Amino acid sequence: MTSTTDTHPADGGGAEAGTGAGIGTGAGPGGTASAPAPATGPGTASLTPVFIQLKLSLLRNGLRQSGGRRAAYIASIVFTLLFAALQVLGLILLRGNEHAATIVVLSMAVLALGWAFMPLFFASGDETLDPTRLVMLPLRPQPLVRALLAASLVGIGPFFTLCLVAGSVVTVAHGAAAVTTGVIAAVLTLLLCVTLSRTIAAANTRLLTSRRGRDLAMLSGVVIAVGIQLVNFGTQQLSEAGGLDRLDPVADVLSWVPPASAFGAVASVNDGAYATALAQLALSALALVLLLTHWTRSLTRLMTTPDGSTLQAAEPTRDKARAAHGLARVLPRGRTGTVIERTLRYAWRDPKTRAGWVSSLAIGLIVPLFNALQGNGSVYLACMAAGMLGVLMYNQFGQDTSAFWMVAMTISSTRDAYVELRGRALALLYVTLPYTTLTVGATAWVVDDWQSFLPALGVSFALLGAMLGLGSMASYLAPYSIPQEGHRNVAPGQAGISIASIFGGMIAAALLCVPMLALTIWVYVSDSHAWLWLLLPVGALYGTGLTWAGLRFAAPRVAGRLPEILAAVSRG
């Protein structure tokens, strides 16, 4: 059961917004001069230690949670520390390597990028740093920024960064002058990273604390997954002979971009280019000052203007009705079109569904294409695109959450259930068919094997058809809840069902495709290449047949098990 109030954005924020006191009283033009003297006294002196203590208490309280969460908390700390130690070790070993400077400069850029994105993914991660919680307190911008900055430097993330920058100094600095520069660079980099993260968070607090922001954060898992694929691909490219040489020009550019420019300065000192080093350090310092100024401004604005809930209510309504009619016009009439329209809207608007779609689309494209680019690909690997999208058919009703009752109230016969499921399968096909064709085509283009294009497409369609058919069955056989908040994709206690549904479904789909694969292999082995094109219509027909059979089989069972399905999908 879900309470409607907790999904309503910015509850309670309204009360705080109205006061608007915060740091704003003295922050306006000329306000600082005329401000009453007592306010600055205790505020400035004690604010920083208070914030640091608050941060330490929060870290300590992480240990006071329930068993499982505490274990996860400790494990994450241990893991981070181990990772940091490995990084330091690696950096020290790198000392003297001809590419050491390149790698350090690049890692600093990546580090800064990580800090920049952190607030977008973990907006609620650090309560001490959410300035909207301080709105009621009489604080001045300067001391507040100092205190917040000091508090931001306490924690696992900054410690990890400190390890990394310290290790980097060891790696690149040769000689006393370089070490001195390195220490300055390390401090500058650490401050820059933390300030960058805070500035971005403060500038986007409205977005991050709103429903839209939480929707975006939901995609972070996908971004990380795709990022890992890209990194994986990148490392493979670089591990080839001479791979690192290709990075040198990139590092040359980045050594002028803060905070990487600070470590660029260390390398310049090594080379004796002191003027260049000074310029690079100054660039980083300037960036820090600019960021701090921007952060202060954002904080001031944040605490003196109404919050998101008020703005949202005043948001002008756009006329979306016409666009909706446009979409409806190209879709079939009746229940089929209605279901397709809703499914496609959800694919775009519902964060969980969108994350599923984006990851399926991305992985389905990346794996065959990257393999092809690396020279060990095959057009048939592009069938994976169809497989990845076919998975979306599994647990159709779980994607509805408990709103499935609205569907259940309108399914009173096998026919209704059939049309409902068929509509959902068609919605998937609207995207899958062009996408699969495109992926197979792109892969065929990269590996330059157009002869396999049509048969590979045929196998893809057969696989897709099998998954759509089996997905309809899995949707009634093994429905499970998808929690709407957080990163979990299965409600507690239903993990077994979801694994059985997806993996069982994949294996079954592969088995169903065996005849199609056998036929394909036979065509190749018997050397009847002239008939390869025939595999496309055969695969398409076979897939259509499997989907039709799956829908026919599932429909009466869905209609007969509506309460059970509703109960299974309502746990999130």
Place this chain on the structure above:
Amino acid sequence: MTGESTAQAAAATTEAAVAETAGKPPAVRVSGLWKRFGEQIAVAGVDLELPAGRFIGLVGPNGAGKTTTLSMVTGLLRPDQGTVEIVGHDVWRDPVEVKARIGVLPEGLRLFERLSGRELLVYMGRLRGLPGDEVDKRATQLLDVLDLAGAQHKLVVDYSTGMRKKIGLAAALLHNPEVLFLDEPFEGVDPVSAQTIRGVLERYTASGATVVFSSHVMELVESLCDWVAVMAAGRIRAQGTLAEVRGEAPTLQDAFLELVGANGRDAGHSLDWLGGGTR
């Protein structure tokens, strides 16, 4: 709540409707309904006969089994035992007849919140098989009457509690059902929205339709309903017209406390330190 006068007015308007529908099968007939969740018995043999054309209140304390009963009556939860008939049609054997005749606003279940208010209504209307133009017309009127026209293009996920209840009510009314089931329709709703919902429901019952709603706010039930069923611990303790259930007691609240056996549970001397005097 406007009190007695509204109740009398509502009773007067439904009087004619009741006379009209006399001889028809009851709106809802429940017999021997049981539901058990593990060890806990949520509904322990409910028998109910709710007359058509009435404004019916299902009252009871939290955990009495109201939501479970309404879920089973509307076909959203399968009972362990017992039968449910709506206007003479069995809910489980004849879903085609039943689902077209009922409108439901459940409690604790989501809506399709990533649709805008209007999109949600159009979606439900089309799933119900109404023609496109008719859905548009009805949706526009419902949005107007329920004061949601200004927010019709906003996603339901951004709606307040009162707005959600109103859009849920609109979705339940769209196909003009004979019987409307509302689970806690006034819970967490501001007074202005509550008054709007009341107005729509009173107009709806005045035309001969039946409303069954659950609540634990006795004053509300007393001012709105002309027929009441009292539920406690999974059983029906009393059912009948408001006057019958109230009996000798001055208010429904008193009658209710008597029925569920909560009377005389006075704080007594245990909190005698509380209040003015010595601190």
